[in-house]
Amino acid sequence: MSTTGGATASATEVRPFQIEVPEEELVDLRRRIQATRWPEKETVNDATQGVQLATMQELVRYWGADYDFGRLETRLGEFSHFVTEIDGLDIHFIHVRSPHENALPLIITHGWPGSIIEMLNVIGPLSDPPAHGGEAADAFDVVVPSMPGYGFSAKPTGTGWDPVHIAEAWITLMKRLGYTRFVAQGGDWGAQITDVMGAKAPPELLGIHSNMPGTVPPEISKVLASHVLGDGDPPPSGLSPDEQRAYDRLNFLFTKGLGYSQEMGLRPQTLYGLADSPVALAAWMLDHDALSLEDIAAAFDGQPVGNLTRDEVLDNITFTWVTNTGISSGRLYWENTLGFFDVKGTTVPAAVSVFPRELYQAPRSWSEQAYPNLIYFNEVDEGNHFAAWQEPEIFTNELRAAFKSLR
């Protein structure tokens, strides 16, 4: 799968890492794709029963016939990769130092079903803004790690690697890289990890940015949780229009959109199909949330939304396949004890970008309560849950604007 340089180096040193995707792995993948055995069509004409057969059949056709399996190695090979052992686990990360002086070090954390693939198109604009229509003063040194059990990071063999543990590991990583002042950014699980880093507030951490902030007030969170098993508590009253919109979106999610997270939260090991069947893995990864599924389905219908193209989507799925991380990545749901959208107690300066097709749109009012030191809040015009991936330019502009005051 990969080789590391410096065999004599101690495990906790930062070691260069060479990406290799073995050809026989890809041959086996292609064979499995060709041998897919299909269910019949869903009995509805929309995605209310899950990922539709037509979408999956087109994805599998494209994957097997047109997708360039060399893309993955080529794209990843454009960046400098490293591994270093933290708490007994090899952590893989991309590390790109800016050519510009006074660049601000930044650690970006992906989520599920994402990976470092989500971030590949923002690394250049962030680290070298003049080459991408920006100013050198906005440059970042960029660190993009793979979470434990994801990508080329090692898979935990024992329990305990929850978002809090990962947040601690990231602080260790940034210090090990010699950064004494840095910022952190995340969406999805990455947002939770980043929020926790902000709550731990090590002196080196200047601030955080989130595109899926945890802002839901405890009393609202309690009502939402009560709806998972039925009608539950009455909806809250006295919400502003923004808060009502956020509540409605979250309520949809809690009642109709968390089946996959319940299964991974309770029984991740049972999802053997994700290791054995490429189509199963692809369907499971596409079925994250209704709006991103809509966008990805559009991509396979020839109408990609933003940068979320067929090739990008398949890079991420292929990466998850060749690393056989379908189940190990899902275990993070089992490990987690935090409320996805709850306030995590971040005290450092915090910035929030609200994307219109995110799972919910954090209202400014909730954001101000959740982040006592809210330095930036902006609602952008485009983008779903996969903000950096789908809208790299907007995402980059948000990070530049969000962190300007901390430089």
Next chain:
Amino acid sequence: MSTVATATDIRPFQIEVDEEQIDDLRRRIATTRWPANELVEDASQGVQLALLQELARYWAEDYDFGRLEARLNAVPQFMTEIDGLDIHFIHVRSEQANALPVIITHGWPGSVIEMLDVIEPLTDPTAYGGDSTDAFDVVIPSIPGYGFSSEPTEVGWDNGRVGQAWAELMRRLGYTRYVAQGGDQGAGVTDGMGRQAPDGLIGVHFNFLGAAPRELLMAALNIRLAWSSDDREQLSKFIGVAKRGYIAEMGEHPQTIGYPLLDSPIGLAAWMLDHDADSYEKISRAFLEGQPSGGLTRDNILDNITLYWVTGTGASTSRLYWEYGRSATAAFKNPPPHVSLPVAYTVFPNELFQAPRHWVKHAYHNLIYYNEAEKGGHFAAWEEPEIFTKELRAAFRPLREGRTS
């Protein structure tokens, strides 16, 4: 295929399992790509790797793939079109005069396989230590989307609609006086029949409390009904059922889980094994320690999984949960009529939860029989065919002709 004119006739049916399909299945099992071991020493992260690897080994190397055809074709099977769908069913008439017809409905992840070992004791009681007056004519259909019944291509095939089809099936078979039985989703179908009270249905028996959710929830959540420590224990077990991940996933997105269930035999086997902790432990002992519990043997388990595989019904069976979610929501708002027919109930000690008598009585006012069986779990007929048979005999005895209840 039969013509439209004869579609609603009752046509004899034999299953045929394509040799190529078995070869493909064997090849897929042999080339399974495995995940890493779970991180815990127990089943708290799901089906354990060691169990599934032994299942895969036994399935590919030692399991006799001819069993499925042999076992099913050993009993009379039929097809008939009802409400636009071909319904597959086993039908065995007793040689005893005055046998009571019973329609038995399986659940998920079950099938007609669960019921094979109760057919003879029910139809021929004297050969199995029973009394000829306890004989049944037995009808065991495959729910639409399950086994060899055809798969609905439209929404709406919820438990109530399946119940209507069963009433038509019994009418078509000429039965004017019959009973119905079910556990798991089969309890939901049987409950639906009880509410519809079609002509000829004279009583029902359950081994699972699948009453309309309002009544079940009221029974479980009503503080007056959850007074004792046992009530509270059963209540927490009941809530635990509702929280199961597989129910959430199949209820929300059956199509998404359908892809692994169709493409990966091991994905299918794991999903089917992960139903409840008790049956999982028993199946685990069958594979890893050679100590099956009753009828839950390796071969029986694999007969059922192989049936799901060769019929390719992973997605269509899961859809019943999606339909159930819709109908349960509707029933919660507009409760269906009460069941006024006589109801019999057997509690198995290792069922997901042990519904106390007063819960059952709350859901079914005309409760004529309630008994706690000495052993057995969720797959009652499958695991303990003898006890299950005795329960049906005792439960329906008062409803037989010439008796007064």
